[in-house]
Amino acid sequence: MNQVSHVEVAQTDLTAPGLATVGRYANLKRTDPEIFRLLVEQMRFEATTLKMIPSENFASLAVLEATGSIFTNKYAEGYPEARYYEGNEIVDRVEQLAIDRAKALFGAEHANVQPYSGSPANQAVYRALLKPGAKFMGMPVPAGGHLTHGWKVNFSGIDYHQIPYGPDPQTGLLDYDAIRDIARRERPQMIWVGATAYPRILEYDKFAEIAREVDAYLVADIAHINGLIVAGVHPDPVPYCDVVTSTCHKLLRGPRAGFILCKVEDRLREKYHPDDNSTLAKRIDRAVFPGLQGGPHMNVIAAMAVAFKEASTEQYREYARQVVRNCRRLAECLLERGYQLVTGGTDNHLLLLDFRNSPYTGKQVAKALAQAGIICNFNMVPGDPRKPFVTSGVRLGTPAVTSMGMKEPEMELIAGWIDTVCRNLDDPERVVHRVRQEVAELCAQFPPPGLALLS
Structure with a gap:
């Protein structure tokens, strides 16, 4: 499976929404251009991909400012x-x-x-x-x-x-x-x-x-x-x-x-x-x-x-409720497409795709999805016959995409992209570039909070 750069699609310039924030890092740019460049690359990466690892999210501007104080x-x-x-x-x-x-x-x-x-x-x-x-x-x-x-x-x-x-x-x-x-x-x-x-x-x-x-x-x-x-x-x-x-x-x-x-x-x-x-x-x-x-x-x-x-705000509580609604909708869409989920669904912020009955491993699926701009992780499932660094599962979560403002209609799109990639695992190059571009176009409509709020 050939590697596809995460940043070769949607190469947003530094004046784009969110990435204009690099102006706040003038001292870093002057002192350590290498770290500054990596920061810009990470900004671009987060602005153009779907962060669907359940343990990842976007910190707010206020949190980032306090952390750097x-x-x-x-x-x-x-x-x-x-x-x-x-x-x-x-x-x-x-x-x-x-x-x-x-x-x-x-x-x-x-x-x-x-x-x-x-x-x-x-x-x-x-x-x-x-x-x-x-x-x-x-x-x-x-x-x-x-x-x-x-x-x-x-x-x-x-x-x-x-x-x-x-x-x-x-x-x-x-x-x-x-x-x-x-x-x-x-x-x-x-x-x-x-x-x-x-x-x-x-x-x-x-x-x-x-x-x-x-x-x-x-x-x-x-x-x-x-x-x-x-x-x-x-x-x-x-x-x-x-x-x-x-x-x-x-x-x-x-x-x-x-x-x-x-x-x-x-x-x-x-x-x-x-x-x-x-x-x-x-x-x-x-x-x-x-x-x-x-x-x-x-x-x-x-x-x-x-x-x-x-x-402590009602706005946050509604966000958390939407995380669950989004995850349930994503699970429903994947089940409708014939995928197996551990426990048959979800009550919280994450779901586990089960590939125990597939010739493809969790690691293969996660790598292909990452090339398409859907960032998740391979994961063990209960009774997994495969080794921990290979696995039969893929873990997906909705906290970060919900922080971007996405709701149920976007979960339906994401499920479709996951399906497209998974149905072409024998030759993912046929679809990952197209899906990567479509993912970037969707992300442009929902700027990540940690970047958008800084601009």
Whole structure:
């Protein structure tokens, strides 16, 4: 399969809408022309392709400005009003704003906004709740989980003892009775609820019943679905979970960062931490700093505060609802064309195309779609017979295209382009250039927010 440049089609010049923003980077252009040139190429790429990886999105102008602000200059080791450096009066207020907004947005008792990303946030939870070698339950990566939920090459699978659970290989759905049976048999100390490739609702109330029955902490990783929770189109884990972790840069459209929500008190302290009188909130904070990190990234925390404020609006909630409507319409259009989807559809922001019965692999399909300007990723599906770097699945999501302003009619177009490419996988060169041009023409009608708002 020959490679097709992503930028050889629709070579927008620098005066085009959105790309005129390079004028804001005059200092970068003068200091480092190579990085400036790559920035322009990335701008052009994002302006002319469909970003359909579910974990990617477009940050707003305000988030980008805060991320690139002078708050990056301040070292603020510690927590508000308990720093190890002087001169933090202003950044104390910044971090407290982010904390208060996170708590209000999700209805949480406590929030920590210092984790550098989602993986350190999850690592802090392990350090706060478990001792090395302790049992916990989580979904393996091939079943739709995350690396930090116990995958064998990750710290979580090396330092702790993962008990796996996952969806039924035939239906793709979680079997809560089977999960309960595993928990009763293994008696884990912690249960992760979260996924990177599960297109259906997660029933936190059922997980909570299981966790309480076996005296396990319940921890939700909502990195993929936080915005859907805010909008009320996915169940809320906060009332049911001891701890909730998340990133900020996916559906929330914030900076690349992590945060942790938790109850203040530890309902299982006497069982698992009898010699530690600290609250759960205190142990979480202590695990982040000084347990894992030094000084927080105050520019990123400022941008998180902005993202939390933006997500508190009705405009954002309608955006999140449209993400789900778009994904459902995309799924319907693909099903109508005869494609197989894991679980037969979607309830959230993503879907999984299932090519187990096809001679073509997920990797082949994803590569061909990328050449056509539809950027997605190959992904394992439940019961996948192929290896992780080949796979039988393709993961598609609608957060970014919805941020561009696209709705159901555009999903119908996208489904048609996916179908065109997939029906020509034996010789994709016949169609990818034409589809790439049509994709670029559609994108020109929907300028990406992070570029359009800067122009």
